[in-house]
Amino acid sequence: MTVTPEILTDEERRLAVEHWLLAAAEDRTWARNEWERDGIALLRCGGVFGTVHISADIIHGAAGSDDPAAVNGHLAKAVLGGPVVVDQETSPYYVLVGRSTGSRVEWERPRDARESSMGQILVAKDGMPVVTTLLPREVSSVPAARRLVRSTLTDWQLPALGYLAELVVAELVSNTVRHARDSVVRVTLRRIANGGVRVAVTDKSHAVPVLRPLNDDALDGRGLAIVDAVSRRWGTDLLPWGKRVWAELGQEADIPSATKVPMFAVHKAQALYVLIVVALAVLLAAFISTEQP
Template sequence: MLAGESAEGLRLADEVDVSRLPSRERQFTFTLELARCYVLRRDDAAVLVHLLDLEKLSPQDMVRSKLGTDMVLGLLDRVRPTYRRQVLGLAERLAVGRSAAHKPTWDTLPQRKSDCAPRWRAMMAEDGAPVMSTCLPRVGASVPIARRLVREALVDWDLPDLADAAELVVSELASNAVRHTRHWGLRLTILRLAGRGVRVAVTDKSRVLPVKVTSCAENVTGRGLALVDAVSQEWGTVRLSWGKRIWADGAAADVLADISPALEVRVFATPTAQIIYVLLVVALAAWLGVLIVGG
C-alpha cells in the first residue's frame, strides 16, 4: 500500500462503524489495516490507539499477528517519551521482545525523532474547506499536544488571533474526553470556516452527552462547557451511532464586528434576583401611575 492509497483508505474508513462488522475476525482485520495505514502516514499516536484497540478486541489474535507485533516493535524503536509507558505496557502484555524472529520490517520508514510526533492529516470538506484531523491516545498528555496542534494549524492558516480561544476550547473538550470516556483514543479535528472562522471538534466513542454545569462558589468541577460557551461563538454536540462529536466555532474580532448585534437580554445570577427585579419594575410602574393620575 502506498502513502496516497493509505490517505484514501483512511478517508473511507471514517465512514465505517467497526462494531457493525459481522464478525470479530473482520473487525480485527479492518482495525489492523487501519493501523497499517497510519504507519504509512507516520502517525505513531494513531498507530498506538489502534494497536490498543486490537489488544482489547482479541489479545490472542494480536499475539499471533506478525504484522501487529512488528508494529509494536516499531513503536518501541521510535515512539516519543510521552507515549513510551503505554507502548512498553503493550509490549509486555503481548510478550513482544527483541528476538530475531521479531525484527521490524519498517526499514524504509524514517527513524528521526521528529517523525514520531503526532501530526495533522490534511483533508478537505465537501465544500472545499480545509480540514486538519489527527488521532490521539486518551491520556492526559494528549491535552497539551492538542493545544499545540491547534495553535500550529491556526498560525499556518494566518489566524493567530484565534489561537488563545481555540486552545482553551480544545483543552476543555480533550480533557472532558480523557476524564469521562473509556475508549483508548479520541479524534481532534479543526475546520476552516468561511471568512476568518474555525470549528474545533473532539470526537470520542462515548455516547454520554455532556452537560453544562452552572458555575458557582460551591461547584469547582464541571465548568468546562461553561467556559467553552463563554469563549466560542457557537457550540454543539453531534450524536453518532458509536459515540459523539463536540464542536465549537470561533471567529476573528473583525468578523464578529460585522455581525449585527442581537437584542440585549438581561441575565440574572439567580431566579430570586430575577423576581426581585420584576417586583421593582412593577412597583416603579405603579408609582408612576399614581403620580400621573394624581397630577
C-alpha cells in the same frame, strides 16, 4: 499436500474477511463485541493488514455518483468485496489491504497527501482545509492538542483565534480524558466561512455534555461555561459509535462579556472567574504586542 478449499458463497467470503480482520485485534472477543454493540472496533494496522487512503472525490468520480448505495456497489466490485471504511467527519475512504501492499515500488515516490507538523491535512466537501489527528486519552494530550491548534492556526494565518481556540480544545479534551472511554480521542480543526474555525473533539462515549447551573462554591465544572462564553456556538453530534463535541470561533474574537459569562456570588468562585478573565486579557495583550512593529 493440503488443499485450501475455495471460497464460494457470500457467507463464506464474509466469514473469511471477518476472521482476517479479527486477527489484528488484541482481544478478538472484545473486538467482536464492540462491533456488534457499537458498530466499530479498534484494530491495529501494520500487522496482518494496512490501509490505503483514497479521497472521496476520486471514489465518487469512479463510481459516477456520491449516492451511498451506488458507491457501495462500485467498491464491492472494485475491491472484490474487501473491507472499506469511510470517515463520516472528513469523508475520505480507507481500503484495508494486505500488509505488503505498502512496500510496493509504486509507493516509493513522494505522496501527494501532505502532513502538517502534528496532524493529517485533508479537505472537506466544501473545499475548506481540515487538520485532524488521533491522540491518546491521557492528560498529556491536552498540551499536545493546544500545540496542534497553535500550529494549524498559524499555518492558516488565523493567529487572532489562537488563544481562544487553545482554550476551547483544552476544555474539550480534558472532558474526554475525564469522562470518555476507549484509549484514543480525535481532535479536528476545520476552517469555516468568514475567517472562523471549528474545533471538534470526537470520542467513543455516548454521554452528552450538558451546560448546567454552576455551584457557586465549586472550583471545577466550569469548562463548558468557558466554551459557551468564547464560542459563536457549540454543540454535540451523536454518532453510531460515540459523539463529536464542537465549537465554532469567529474572526471577531468573541471575548467573554458580562452578558454571556455567568457571574458567581461566592468569593472563591468570583476569584476563579477573575483569574480566567485576567488570563484571557494577558493572552490578548501579548498577542497585540507581538503584532506591533
